[in-house]
Amino acid sequence: MATDQQATAQGEVDADVPVAVPEVLPTMTFSGALHVMAYLQQAVPERDDVERHRQLYLAQGWMLGLDGRPLFPERVEAWAEGPVVRDVHHAIARGRVPDYDGRLDDDAVTLIDAVLHLYRAVTASGLDEIVLADGPWVDARTEVDNHPALTATISQRTLRAAYGRRTIVGASAPVLIRRTEPADADDVDRVAGMLRNSWAPALDLLAES
Structure with a gap:
């Protein structure tokens, strides 16, 4: 992967689907990329x-x-070699990725496990093909004319629009298998909020049509 000497181009990559959300969305409270x-x-x-x-x-x-x-x-950056989280890249290079300490909550683990299941049969070269053909990375690299010494930020808004669109058009998506015990009122409110967020791109598409 590239070195620290790369310059970063901060250009916003516009997605086809307009999504009225802030550049940095509220983060789940459970994690950092290193965890x-x-x-x-x-x-x-x-x-x-x-x-x-x-x-x-x-x-x-x-x-x-x-x-x-x-x-x-x-933030996720579009390096020439693919999407990179810089802090994670440095931790890997220095052998400083910690052992997992159980700090991710159930929602995080459920999502990650579903993603791993979705791509379980994909080889290393297959993962390369998927990621290096992914619209958000391709568009961000275009912003810097694919210059090998430049990086561009892949914004959360761009990722949300791209992956949200895939859930709408029926592309293969992770299947989230959640707990089955009765939910309390807070759980119901949380899930309702998640559903509203997941349908936002579809509603935006309808509003534009």
Whole structure:
């Protein structure tokens, strides 16, 4: 992967679907990208660091598309080699990804496990093909003319629009298997909020038609 000397182009990548959300969405309270990577190391030890970084990106995209909120707050950058979370890249390079300590909550683990299940049969080269053809990364790289020494931010808004659209048009998406015991009022309110967020892109599409 590229070095720290890369310049960062902060251009916004416009998506086809207008989504009226702030640039940085409210974050789930349970994680940072490094903790998600720690979970991935435990869950899929057979994968290498590059593959798990691909899965980290896909998990962020699907969380935004399905739930409307990011899995982790750190920004995703479009490096020449693919989507990268800089802090995670540095931790991997220095051998400083911690052991998983159980701090992710049930919603995070459910989403990550569903993403891992969706791509369970995809090889390393297959993950490369999926991620390096992904619209948000391709568009961000276009913003910097695919210059190998430049990076561009893949915004949360762009990821939410792209992955939200996929849930609408029937693309293969992670299947979230949640607990089955009776929910209390707070659980009901939380799930209702998640559903409102996940349908926002569809409602925006209808409003534009």
